[in-house]
Amino acid sequence: MDSSLSSSPEQTLKQWMDEEVAVRARLAEPGLARPDQIKGRTGLQVLQAMLDGELPPAHIAQTLDFTLISVAHGEAIFQGRPLLRHYNPLGTVHGGWFATLLDSALGCAVHTTMPVGRAYTTLEFKVNLVRALSDKVPLVRAVGKVVHSGRQVATAEASLLGHDGKLYAHASTTCLVFDLPTGA
Numbered sequence: 001m002d003s004s005l006s007s008s009p010e011q012t013l014k015q016w017m018d019e020e021v022a023v024r025a026r027l028a029e030p031g032l033a034r035p036d037q038i039k040g041r042t043g044l045q046v047l048q049a050m051l052d053g054e055l056p057p058a059h060i061a062q063t064l065d066f067t068l069i070s071v072a073h074g075e076a077i078f079q080g081r082p083l084l085r086h087y088n089p090l091g092t093v094h095g096g097w098f099a100t101l102l103d104s105a106l107g108c109a110v111h112t113t114m115p116v117g118r119a120y121t122t123l124e125f126k127v128n129l130v131r132a133l134s135d136k137v138p139l140v141r142a143v144g145k146v147v148h149s150g151r152q153v154a155t156a157e158a159s160l161l162g163h164d165g166k167l168y169a170h171a172s173t174t175c176l177v178f179d180l181p182t183g184a
C-alpha cells in the first residue's frame with residue numbers, strides 16, 4: 001500500500017481510512033499464533049498471514065486502537081487513532097502510545113527480514129517525541145524501515161506521521177536475532 005504523502009491531506013486521509021477499513025475487514029480476532037502456525041514460515045509470511053486473517057493480530061493493537069496496515073520486505077506500516085483514553089494527566093497523548101506504535105513498526109519491519117527458523121526481540125529503542133498528539137488528529141502512521149539485518153543484530157528506523165505530513169515522532173531500534181526455540 002502506498003504510504004506517500006504526494007496527494008492532498010484530504011485525499012491522503014481518505015486513502016488511509018479506506019485502507020484501514022479494507023485491512024480490518026480481513027483481520028481475525030486478536031489472539032496468539034501457535035508455534036505450529038509459525039513453523040516453516042518466514043517473518044514476512046507470518047505478518048502477511050495476519051493481514052490475510054489466517055493468523056490472529058496481537059491484542060495490543062486492540063488495546064491501544066491501532067492496526068498493522070501493510071508489510072513488505074524490510075518495511076512495516078501501522079496506523080493508529082489518538083483518542084482521549086490514550087491521554088496523560090497533562091492533557092496530551094501519553095508518550096507510551098507514540099512509543100508503542102513506533103516499537104511495533106520497528107519490530108515488525110525487522111520481522112519481515114527473518115528467514116524461516118529465525119526470530120528477533122527488541123533489545124533497545126530510542127524515541128524522539130517532536131510534536132504533541134491530541135484526539136483532534138484523526139490518524140497517524142508509524143512507518144518502520146530496516147537499516148541493517150545481520151546474523152545476530154538488526155537495526156531499524158521509524159517515523160510517526162500525520163496525514164498532512166507532520167512528523168510527530170521518530171525512533172530507532174537495535175534488535176537481537178536468534179534461532180526460534182526448537183519445536184517452534
Ligand SMILES: CC(C)(COP(=O)(O)OP(=O)(O)OC[C@H]1O[C@@H](n2cnc3c(N)ncnc32)[C@H](O)[C@@H]1OP(=O)(O)O)[C@@H](O)C(=O)NCCC(=O)NCCSC(=O)Cc1ccccc1
Pocket residue numbers: 088089090092093094095096129130131132133
Ligand atoms: C514542545 C516540544 C517539546 C518542543 O518542540 P520544538 O521542537 O521546540 O517546537 P517547534 O518549534 O518545532 O514546534 C512544534 C510544535 O510544538 C508547539 N510548541 C512548541 N513549543 C511549545 C511549548 N512550549 N508549549 C506548547 N506547545 C509548543 C508549536 O506550537 C508547534 O506546533 P504548531 O506547528 O504551532 O502546530 C515538542 O517537541 C512537543 O510537543 N513534543 C511532544 C511531547 C509529547 O507530547 N510527549 C508525550 C507526552 S508526555 C508523557 O506522556 C509523559 C507523562 C506520562 C504520565 C504523566 C505525565 C507525563
